[in-house]
Amino acid sequence: MKPHTILQPSAWARPKGYANGVAAEGKMVFVGGQIGWNGQNQFEHHDLVGQVRQTLQNVVEVLAEAGARPEHIVSMTWYLTDKKAYLANLESIGKAYRDVIGRHFPAMAVVEVTALIEDEAKVEIQATAVVPA
Numbered sequence: 001m002k003p004h005t006i007l008q009p010s011a012w013a014r015p016k017g018y019a020n021g022v023a024a025e026g027k028m029v030f031v032g033g034q035i036g037w038n039g040q041n042q043f044e045h046h047d048l049v050g051q052v053r054q055t056l057q058n059v060v061e062v063l064a065e066a067g068a069r070p071e072h073i074v075s076m077t078w079y080l081t082d083k084k085a086y087l088a089n090l091e092s093i094g095k096a097y098r099d100v101i102g103r104h105f106p107a108m109a110v111v112e113v114t115a116l117i118e119d120e121a122k123v124e125i126q127a128t129a130v131v132p133a
Contacts, residue, residue, distance in 0.1 A: 004074055004130060017094065018108035022074040024130035029066040031129070033079070034058040035121040048085050048122045053096040055125050060100060063129055070101040072129040076108045079124040083112040 007021030036051025037043045045051050060070055080086050116124050
């Protein structure tokens with residue numbers, strides 16, 4: 001069974017790195033906001049790209065607890081403290097994303113915020129996955 005269906009209006013330009021919408025059926029898994037520290041709440045990376053990679057890995061590890069995999073992600077919201085740093089590092093962030101998540105692009109939003117609760121955090125990612133029945 002296909003885990004989800006991408007919703008792409010035929011007259012719209014195709015998005016790069018995300019989907020405009022996703023339809024899915026199955027067990028829903030909600031991953032709370034993850035940041036770029038390890039499982040012991042320690043930052044090993046102090047740069048944005050390193051924290052993005054760790055944050056995505058954290059999302060994958062939480063998903064695994066529910067029997068979900070990256071391809072089951074239907075929606076992600078990214079919160080960044082520095083839009084300019086994000087745009088300046090798109091290629092490296094894209095590589096980190098593909099290394100951890102693969103070539104699976106869910107519905108996604110990216111928002112710049114003034115700060116995150118953990119002062120050292122540069123990114124926080126919240127995800128929703130649907131595991132097919």
